[in-house]
Amino acid sequence: MSDIAAALRCSTEAETLALGERIGTRVQPGDLILLSGQLGAGKTVLVRGIAAGMGIDPTLVRSPTFVLHHVYRADPKVLHHLDLYRLGPSADIRLLDIDEMLESGGVVVVEWGEHAGREQDASASISIDIDDDGSRVISPPPGASLRLAGAWTDHGPL
Numbered sequence: 001m002s003d004i005a006a007a008l009r010c011s012t013e014a015e016t017l018a019l020g021e022r023i024g025t026r027v028q029p030g031d032l033i034l035l036s037g038q039l040g041a042g043k044t045v046l047v048r049g050i051a052a053g054m055g056i057d058p059t060l061v062r063s064p065t066f067v068l069h070h071v072y073r074a075d076p077k078v079l080h081h082l083d084l085y086r087l088g089p090s091a092d093i094r095l096l097d098i099d100e101m102l103e104s105g106g107v108v109v110v111e112w113g114e115h116a117g118r119e120q121d122a123s124a125s126i127s128i129d130i131d132d133d134g135s136r137v138i139s140p141p142p143g144a145s146l147r148l149a150g151a152w153t154d155h156g157p158l
Contacts, residue, residue, distance in 0.1 A: 007139035011133075011134075017046075017048055020048060020052070021052045022049075023046075023151040026053075030102045030103070036125070037129060037136075038130065041136060042136045063111070079107050082111065093116060126138060
């Protein structure tokens with residue numbers, strides 16, 4: 001675990017996609033990533049980037065707000081994309097069976113992840129804030145694994 005990764009300021013959607021793509025190249029089967037941020041913060045955009053980094057067509061990624069769960073595949077990789085906004089903070093999410101998704105080797109990314117109550121199990125809890133100038137400030141949690149924190153410290157293009 002490391003605390004070296006600092007928040008990144010993404011001024012454009014392309015920069016958010018690029019960060020997501022760097023995260024996607026670092027995920028491993030069984031990773032749980034929780035995303036938090038207000039409506040319109042760019043959580044789904046970040047998931048598009050994660051999908052691209054996993055070799056999944058990012059144009060397929062849509063917000064699962066109304067359906068709760070989308071599955072995207074690029075054999076052998078599987079990305080489970082959940083959105084808990086409509087369920088709220090006190091929902092019983094056991095029916096979604098996140099454990100089975102993780103145990104089957106999928107990568108699970110949860111929008112409104114703070115509603116999942118799974119912070120202790122998460123490989124990363126990423127917050128997205130909208131700054132006064134409209135840019136997104138995307139922060140990895142303190143203690144993020146070096147493998148995933150590398151997406152923030154990588155010197156590749158953003």
